Amino acid sequence: MPRETQVDKQTSAGSHAKPAFLFVYLLLGTAFGVVLTRSEVLSWFRIQEMFHFQSFRMYGIIGSAIATAALSIAVLKLLGVKSATGAPISIPRKELGSGARYALGGTIFGLGWALTGACPGPLFALIGNGVSVMIIAVLSALAGTWIYAILRPKLPH
Amino acid sequence: MLSPLRCGICARAAVRESPDRMSNWLTAPWPWYVAGPLIGLFVPALLITGNKVFGISSNLRHLCSALIPGKLEFFRHDWKDAGLWNLVFLLGVLVGGFLAAHVGTQHDIAISAGTKLVLTQMGVHDLSGVAPREIFSWHALLTLRGFVSIVGGGFVVGFGTAYAGGCTSGHAISGLANFELPSLIAVFGFFAGGLAATWFILPHLL
DSSP states (O other): OHHHHHHHHHHHHOOTTSHHHHHHHHHHHHHHHHHHHHTTTTOHHHHHHHHTTOOSHHHHHHHHHHHHHHHHHHHHHHHTOBOTTSOBOOOOOOOOTTSHHHHHHHHHHHHHHHHHSOOHHHHHHHHHTTOTTHHHHHHHHHHHHHHHHHHGGGSOO | OOOHHHHHHHHHHHHHTSTTHHHHHHHSOOOHHHHHHHHHTHHHHHHHHHSOOOOSTHHHHHHHHHHOOTTOGGGOSOHHHHHHHHHHHHHHHHHHHHHHHHSSOOOOOOOOHHHHHHHHHHTOOOOOSSSOTTTSSTTGGGSHHHHIIIIIHHHHHHHHHHHHTOOIIIIIIIIHHTTOHHHHHHHHHHHHHHHHIIIIIHHHHO
Protein backbone atom coordinates (compact mmCIF):
# COMPACT_ATOMS: atom_id res chain seq x y z
CA MET A 1 0.00 0.00 0.00
CA PRO A 2 1.43 3.35 -1.01
CA ARG A 3 0.54 4.97 2.29
CA GLU A 4 2.63 2.49 4.25
CA THR A 5 5.74 2.99 2.16
CA GLN A 6 5.37 6.70 2.65
CA VAL A 7 5.00 6.28 6.39
CA ASP A 8 8.10 4.08 6.53
CA LYS A 9 10.14 6.64 4.66
CA GLN A 10 9.09 9.43 6.97
CA THR A 11 9.78 7.30 10.03
CA SER A 12 13.38 6.97 9.01
CA ALA A 13 13.46 10.69 8.30
CA GLY A 14 13.29 11.27 12.05
CA SER A 15 11.41 13.07 14.76
CA HIS A 16 8.43 15.35 14.56
CA ALA A 17 10.47 18.37 15.64
CA LYS A 18 12.12 18.52 12.22
CA PRO A 19 11.39 21.74 10.34
CA ALA A 20 9.49 19.87 7.62
CA PHE A 21 6.97 18.72 10.21
CA LEU A 22 6.75 22.15 11.77
CA PHE A 23 5.90 23.46 8.33
CA VAL A 24 3.03 20.97 8.13
CA TYR A 25 1.72 22.23 11.48
CA LEU A 26 1.99 25.80 10.23
CA LEU A 27 -0.05 24.89 7.15
CA LEU A 28 -2.64 23.03 9.21
CA GLY A 29 -2.90 25.97 11.62
CA THR A 30 -3.33 28.35 8.70
CA ALA A 31 -6.11 26.17 7.33
CA PHE A 32 -7.72 26.18 10.77
CA GLY A 33 -7.56 29.99 10.92
CA VAL A 34 -9.30 30.16 7.55
CA VAL A 35 -11.97 27.68 8.70
CA LEU A 36 -12.57 29.61 11.94
CA THR A 37 -13.12 32.76 9.90
CA ARG A 38 -15.29 31.30 7.13
CA SER A 39 -17.36 29.28 9.57
CA GLU A 40 -17.86 32.51 11.57
CA VAL A 41 -17.34 30.64 14.85
CA LEU A 42 -14.88 33.39 15.82
CA SER A 43 -17.68 35.92 15.80
CA TRP A 44 -19.01 37.36 19.06
CA PHE A 45 -22.35 37.71 17.25
CA ARG A 46 -22.53 33.98 16.49
CA ILE A 47 -21.66 33.11 20.09
CA GLN A 48 -24.43 35.38 21.34
CA GLU A 49 -26.85 33.82 18.87
CA MET A 50 -25.85 30.38 20.15
CA PHE A 51 -26.27 31.21 23.83
CA HIS A 52 -29.66 32.77 23.08
CA PHE A 53 -30.68 29.56 21.24
CA GLN A 54 -31.65 31.61 18.21
CA SER A 55 -29.93 29.57 15.53
CA PHE A 56 -29.01 25.96 14.93
CA ARG A 57 -25.81 26.98 13.15
CA MET A 58 -23.26 26.79 16.00
CA TYR A 59 -24.79 23.59 17.38
CA GLY A 60 -24.68 22.09 13.90
CA ILE A 61 -21.03 23.05 13.51
CA ILE A 62 -19.93 21.74 16.91
CA GLY A 63 -22.04 18.59 16.61
CA SER A 64 -20.86 17.69 13.13
CA ALA A 65 -17.25 18.47 14.08
CA ILE A 66 -17.47 16.01 16.99
CA ALA A 67 -19.15 13.37 14.82
CA THR A 68 -16.53 13.75 12.09
CA ALA A 69 -13.68 13.57 14.60
CA ALA A 70 -15.17 10.51 16.35
CA LEU A 71 -15.71 8.73 13.06
CA SER A 72 -12.15 9.57 11.95
CA ILE A 73 -10.64 8.26 15.18
CA ALA A 74 -12.64 5.04 14.82
CA VAL A 75 -11.43 4.59 11.22
CA LEU A 76 -7.78 5.31 12.16
CA LYS A 77 -7.96 2.75 14.96
CA LEU A 78 -9.73 0.19 12.79
CA LEU A 79 -7.11 0.47 10.06
CA GLY A 80 -4.26 0.62 12.57
CA VAL A 81 -2.89 3.74 10.88
CA LYS A 82 0.41 4.99 12.22
CA SER A 83 1.35 8.64 12.39
CA ALA A 84 3.85 10.02 9.87
CA THR A 85 6.51 9.98 12.60
CA GLY A 86 6.01 6.24 12.92
CA ALA A 87 4.36 6.38 16.33
CA PRO A 88 1.15 4.41 16.64
CA ILE A 89 -1.84 6.68 17.04
CA SER A 90 -2.99 6.91 20.64
CA ILE A 91 -4.97 9.51 22.52
CA PRO A 92 -4.04 9.64 26.20
CA ARG A 93 -7.16 9.48 28.36
CA LYS A 94 -7.85 12.34 30.74
CA GLU A 95 -7.85 11.59 34.45
CA LEU A 96 -11.24 12.14 36.02
CA GLY A 97 -10.09 12.72 39.62
CA SER A 98 -12.94 14.24 41.57
CA GLY A 99 -14.18 15.87 38.38
CA ALA A 100 -14.11 19.26 40.12
CA ARG A 101 -11.50 20.74 37.81
CA TYR A 102 -13.65 19.98 34.78
CA ALA A 103 -16.88 21.30 36.27
CA LEU A 104 -15.37 24.42 37.87
CA GLY A 105 -12.70 25.17 35.27
CA GLY A 106 -15.19 24.51 32.50
CA THR A 107 -17.74 26.91 33.98
CA ILE A 108 -15.11 29.62 34.50
CA PHE A 109 -13.96 29.26 30.89
CA GLY A 110 -17.62 29.33 29.77
CA LEU A 111 -18.02 32.78 31.32
CA GLY A 112 -15.06 33.96 29.28
CA TRP A 113 -16.36 32.28 26.13
CA ALA A 114 -19.51 34.41 26.29
CA LEU A 115 -17.76 37.60 27.49
CA THR A 116 -15.04 37.65 24.84
CA GLY A 117 -17.25 35.86 22.30
CA ALA A 118 -14.28 33.65 21.56
CA CYS A 119 -12.41 30.59 22.71
CA PRO A 120 -8.60 30.47 22.57
CA GLY A 121 -8.28 29.55 18.86
CA PRO A 122 -10.67 32.28 17.70
CA LEU A 123 -8.90 34.84 19.93
CA PHE A 124 -5.83 34.44 17.75
CA ALA A 125 -7.82 34.22 14.51
CA LEU A 126 -9.53 37.49 15.51
CA ILE A 127 -6.17 39.23 15.83
CA GLY A 128 -5.45 38.00 12.30
CA ASN A 129 -8.85 39.33 11.26
CA GLY A 130 -7.80 42.79 12.39
CA VAL A 131 -9.51 42.91 15.80
CA SER A 132 -6.14 43.87 17.23
CA VAL A 133 -7.44 44.71 20.70
CA MET A 134 -7.74 40.95 21.23
CA ILE A 135 -3.98 41.06 21.87
CA ILE A 136 -5.02 42.44 25.25
CA ALA A 137 -7.45 39.54 25.73
CA VAL A 138 -4.63 37.09 24.98
CA LEU A 139 -2.28 38.84 27.43
CA SER A 140 -5.04 38.74 30.02
CA ALA A 141 -5.55 35.03 29.29
CA LEU A 142 -1.84 34.48 29.94
CA ALA A 143 -2.27 36.33 33.24
CA GLY A 144 -5.22 34.05 34.03
CA THR A 145 -3.12 30.98 33.26
CA TRP A 146 -0.40 32.35 35.51
CA ILE A 147 -2.76 32.98 38.42
CA TYR A 148 -4.08 29.44 37.99
CA ALA A 149 -0.51 28.14 38.25
CA ILE A 150 -0.12 29.98 41.55
CA LEU A 151 -3.43 28.81 42.99
CA ARG A 152 -3.16 25.28 41.59
CA PRO A 153 -1.98 23.59 44.81
CA LYS A 154 -5.00 25.01 46.67
CA LEU A 155 -7.70 24.27 44.10
CA PRO A 156 -9.78 21.06 44.07
CA HIS A 157 -8.91 18.85 41.09
CA MET B 1 -43.72 36.27 5.77
CA LEU B 2 -45.46 33.51 3.81
CA SER B 3 -42.75 30.94 4.19
CA PRO B 4 -39.65 32.47 5.71
CA LEU B 5 -37.63 29.25 5.75
CA ARG B 6 -38.18 28.59 2.06
CA CYS B 7 -37.47 32.20 1.11
CA GLY B 8 -34.25 32.06 3.09
CA ILE B 9 -33.10 28.97 1.24
CA CYS B 10 -34.04 30.48 -2.15
CA ALA B 11 -32.17 33.66 -1.37
CA ARG B 12 -29.05 31.76 -0.43
CA ALA B 13 -29.31 29.48 -3.45
CA ALA B 14 -29.59 32.56 -5.63
CA VAL B 15 -26.37 33.91 -4.18
CA ARG B 16 -24.61 30.63 -4.90
CA GLU B 17 -25.82 30.56 -8.47
CA SER B 18 -24.46 34.01 -9.22
CA PRO B 19 -21.91 34.22 -12.07
CA ASP B 20 -18.87 34.56 -9.86
CA ARG B 21 -19.71 31.56 -7.75
CA MET B 22 -16.34 29.98 -8.43
CA SER B 23 -14.66 32.55 -6.25
CA ASN B 24 -17.73 32.93 -4.08
CA TRP B 25 -17.17 29.89 -1.89
CA LEU B 26 -13.78 31.31 -0.95
CA THR B 27 -15.21 34.51 0.44
CA ALA B 28 -18.77 33.60 1.44
CA PRO B 29 -19.47 32.14 4.88
CA TRP B 30 -19.59 28.34 4.76
CA PRO B 31 -22.75 26.48 5.79
CA TRP B 32 -22.58 24.59 9.07
CA TYR B 33 -22.47 21.17 7.41
CA VAL B 34 -19.30 22.16 5.59
CA ALA B 35 -17.65 24.08 8.43
CA GLY B 36 -18.32 21.48 11.15
CA PRO B 37 -16.86 18.41 9.39
CA LEU B 38 -13.86 20.50 8.26
CA ILE B 39 -13.16 21.46 11.89
CA GLY B 40 -13.55 17.81 12.91
CA LEU B 41 -10.97 16.73 10.32
CA PHE B 42 -8.21 18.58 12.19
CA VAL B 43 -8.34 15.78 14.76
CA PRO B 44 -7.24 12.98 12.37
CA ALA B 45 -4.94 15.38 10.46
CA LEU B 46 -2.91 16.09 13.61
CA LEU B 47 -2.96 12.44 14.72
CA ILE B 48 -1.66 11.34 11.33
CA THR B 49 0.96 14.09 11.14
CA GLY B 50 2.58 13.38 14.48
CA ASN B 51 0.19 11.63 16.88
CA LYS B 52 -0.80 15.05 18.24
CA VAL B 53 -4.07 15.72 20.00
CA PHE B 54 -5.99 18.73 18.69
CA GLY B 55 -6.32 21.37 21.44
CA ILE B 56 -5.52 25.06 21.41
CA SER B 57 -5.57 26.21 25.02
CA SER B 58 -2.46 24.29 26.13
CA ASN B 59 -0.60 26.93 24.11
CA LEU B 60 -1.35 29.47 26.84
CA ARG B 61 0.58 27.25 29.25
CA HIS B 62 3.39 26.77 26.71
CA LEU B 63 3.62 30.54 26.18
CA CYS B 64 3.83 31.14 29.93
CA SER B 65 6.49 28.43 30.25
CA ALA B 66 8.49 29.99 27.44
CA LEU B 67 8.12 33.65 28.44
CA ILE B 68 7.32 34.06 32.13
CA PRO B 69 7.76 30.73 33.94
CA GLY B 70 8.72 32.26 37.31
CA LYS B 71 9.29 29.44 39.76
CA LEU B 72 5.91 27.85 39.22
CA GLU B 73 5.76 24.10 39.03
CA PHE B 74 2.97 24.20 36.42
CA PHE B 75 5.32 25.96 33.99
CA ARG B 76 8.29 23.68 34.61
CA HIS B 77 7.58 21.47 31.64
CA ASP B 78 9.46 21.07 28.40
CA TRP B 79 7.34 23.39 26.28
CA LYS B 80 9.53 22.93 23.23
CA ASP B 81 9.16 19.19 23.26
CA ALA B 82 5.50 19.19 24.27
CA GLY B 83 4.23 22.27 22.57
CA LEU B 84 6.42 23.71 19.83
CA TRP B 85 4.27 22.02 17.19
CA ASN B 86 1.16 23.54 18.77
CA LEU B 87 2.64 27.03 19.01
CA VAL B 88 3.50 26.81 15.31
CA PHE B 89 -0.07 25.63 14.64
CA LEU B 90 -1.31 28.65 16.63
CA LEU B 91 0.87 31.00 14.59
CA GLY B 92 -0.83 29.48 11.56
CA VAL B 93 -4.27 30.26 13.05
CA LEU B 94 -3.27 33.91 13.18
CA VAL B 95 -1.98 33.82 9.61
CA GLY B 96 -5.10 31.98 8.43
CA GLY B 97 -7.34 34.55 10.07
CA PHE B 98 -5.40 37.29 8.31
CA LEU B 99 -5.56 35.58 4.92
CA ALA B 100 -9.27 34.80 5.18
CA ALA B 101 -10.03 38.37 6.19
CA HIS B 102 -8.10 39.78 3.24
CA VAL B 103 -9.42 37.59 0.43
CA GLY B 104 -12.46 39.09 -1.25
CA THR B 105 -15.07 41.32 0.28
CA GLN B 106 -16.03 40.77 3.88
CA HIS B 107 -19.58 40.00 4.85
CA ASP B 108 -21.31 41.10 8.00
CA ILE B 109 -22.34 38.18 10.15
CA ALA B 110 -25.86 37.19 9.12
CA ILE B 111 -27.23 36.54 12.60
CA SER B 112 -30.93 35.88 13.08
CA ALA B 113 -33.42 38.73 13.34
CA GLY B 114 -34.15 37.65 16.91
CA THR B 115 -30.51 38.01 17.94
CA LYS B 116 -30.30 41.42 16.28
CA LEU B 117 -33.29 42.52 18.29
CA VAL B 118 -31.91 41.18 21.58
CA LEU B 119 -28.52 42.80 21.01
CA THR B 120 -30.03 46.14 20.05
CA GLN B 121 -32.20 46.06 23.15
CA MET B 122 -29.10 45.35 25.23
CA GLY B 123 -27.38 48.39 23.77
CA VAL B 124 -25.25 47.03 20.92
CA HIS B 125 -26.11 49.10 17.86
CA ASP B 126 -23.30 48.50 15.37
CA LEU B 127 -23.80 44.91 14.18
CA SER B 128 -21.14 45.06 11.45
CA GLY B 129 -17.85 43.19 11.44
CA VAL B 130 -17.01 39.96 13.27
CA ALA B 131 -17.23 41.51 16.74
CA PRO B 132 -19.02 44.70 17.86
CA ARG B 133 -16.67 47.68 17.60
CA GLU B 134 -18.48 49.38 20.47
CA ILE B 135 -16.97 46.76 22.79
CA PHE B 136 -13.95 45.24 21.03
CA SER B 137 -11.82 48.18 20.00
CA TRP B 138 -8.94 50.13 21.53
CA HIS B 139 -11.37 53.02 22.10
CA ALA B 140 -13.68 50.81 24.11
CA LEU B 141 -10.96 49.08 26.11
CA LEU B 142 -11.25 51.49 29.01
CA THR B 143 -15.04 51.62 29.07
CA LEU B 144 -16.68 49.33 31.63
CA ARG B 145 -18.15 46.93 29.06
CA GLY B 146 -14.98 46.91 26.97
CA PHE B 147 -12.74 46.27 29.95
CA VAL B 148 -14.90 43.50 31.43
CA SER B 149 -15.36 41.81 28.04
CA ILE B 150 -11.74 42.00 26.88
CA VAL B 151 -9.63 41.97 30.04
CA GLY B 152 -12.08 40.18 32.34
CA GLY B 153 -13.21 37.75 29.66
CA GLY B 154 -9.65 37.03 28.54
CA PHE B 155 -8.56 36.41 32.13
CA VAL B 156 -11.24 33.79 32.81
CA VAL B 157 -10.58 32.17 29.44
CA GLY B 158 -6.97 31.66 30.54
CA PHE B 159 -7.77 30.65 34.11
CA GLY B 160 -10.68 28.40 33.18
CA THR B 161 -8.97 26.53 30.34
CA ALA B 162 -5.83 25.93 32.43
CA TYR B 163 -7.96 24.68 35.34
CA ALA B 164 -10.18 22.51 33.12
CA GLY B 165 -7.20 21.32 31.08
CA GLY B 166 -8.75 22.23 27.74
CA CYS B 167 -11.14 24.41 25.80
CA THR B 168 -13.66 23.96 23.02
CA SER B 169 -11.11 22.19 20.82
CA GLY B 170 -9.43 19.97 23.43
CA HIS B 171 -12.54 19.00 25.40
CA ALA B 172 -15.60 19.60 23.21
CA ILE B 173 -14.10 18.23 20.01
CA SER B 174 -11.10 15.97 20.78
CA GLY B 175 -12.40 14.83 24.16
CA LEU B 176 -16.01 14.15 23.23
CA ALA B 177 -14.94 12.48 19.99
CA ASN B 178 -12.85 10.13 22.15
CA PHE B 179 -15.85 9.54 24.48
CA GLU B 180 -14.19 10.94 27.59
CA LEU B 181 -16.30 11.64 30.68
CA PRO B 182 -14.03 14.46 31.94
CA SER B 183 -14.60 16.28 28.66
CA LEU B 184 -18.36 15.84 28.91
CA ILE B 185 -18.30 17.41 32.38
CA ALA B 186 -16.14 20.23 31.06
CA VAL B 187 -18.47 20.90 28.13
CA PHE B 188 -21.48 21.07 30.48
CA GLY B 189 -19.42 23.63 32.39
CA PHE B 190 -18.65 25.60 29.21
CA PHE B 191 -22.35 25.95 28.49
CA ALA B 192 -23.31 26.61 32.11
CA GLY B 193 -20.76 29.45 32.28
CA GLY B 194 -21.60 30.77 28.84
CA LEU B 195 -25.34 30.82 29.53
CA ALA B 196 -24.79 32.45 32.92
CA ALA B 197 -22.68 35.23 31.39
CA THR B 198 -25.09 35.70 28.48
CA TRP B 199 -28.29 35.81 30.51
CA PHE B 200 -27.16 37.31 33.83
CA ILE B 201 -24.01 39.39 33.22
CA LEU B 202 -24.23 40.79 29.69
CA PRO B 203 -27.72 42.35 30.06
CA HIS B 204 -26.33 44.52 32.87
CA LEU B 205 -22.99 45.13 31.23
CA LEU B 206 -23.85 46.04 27.64
